[in-house]
Amino acid sequence: MNQGRLAGIARHARPRGPIETLDAVRVTVEGGLDGDFRGAIKPGGRGKRQVSLMEAGDWDAAMAEIGHTLPWSARRVNLLVDQFDLPQLAGTRLRIGAVLIEITQECDPCSRMEEIAAGLKAALASDWRGGALGRVIEGGELRIGDAIGIET
Template sequence: MTGTLAGIARRARPKAPMEVLTSAAVTLDGGVEGDWRGQVKPGGRGRRQVSLIERRDWLAAMAELGTDLPWQERRANLLVDDFDLPQVPGTRLRIGPVLLEITVECDPCIRMEAVAPGLEAALTPDWRGGALARVIEGGTIAVGDQIRIEEA
């Protein structure tokens, strides 16, 4: 099963606007380069380095709310298309040269309510809010790169 990396975004600091990119370096120490969340704290495990969301899940949430907001309003780093994100921690994903390991579900927070009333609830069922991952192998990714499950 393969899909496509359809979007890349980052934010320089908490609550900063998202910057949409066409390519980005992804590192072991910093996640998506320039994204504040990706930096591994001393003694940390880097469980939240990179966040991913499926386009179809974002579109389902938008349909449920009767609105049409850009995907980066979810504040995720990577948008994937035609790919079902694994809901199993430990699963490894290959995106171009980058290897990520799913760590946990990306639960939507109350901040989503500021984006659109009801968005937190719309993103809650069945990992619709996405997944979080740690970086296992770094590299540069670009919109259009293939995403697939890496066999361990």
């Protein structure tokens, strides 16, 4: 699929903090999603984990595999995309509305996923099902429903 849409936005202000879902958010090169603790680039850092993205279909498949119906925000990623296959290649640039994000690496599921539901870490482990991480190249406003596509 060449173009999809942004289906969800979430952030958390601190590690292990509560997840807040939003309809819109400002995104900056320096800070990632406003109010999200992972977005700020640390001195000397490269911002490889500023933003996390996941496919809605991958979350649904993981839920079916473990027999749960948890909301996508339980995954603790920032952006949920629908009708779009996230590229599994570092360096690929995605345009989401006005924002440009460069994929930096796979978002491997952590042990926190097992705290949420037994078997969830394993259900998210293969084929980039846990999502992708990225850095902000161009900031702007993101809104649910924004188009997402690969920038060439």
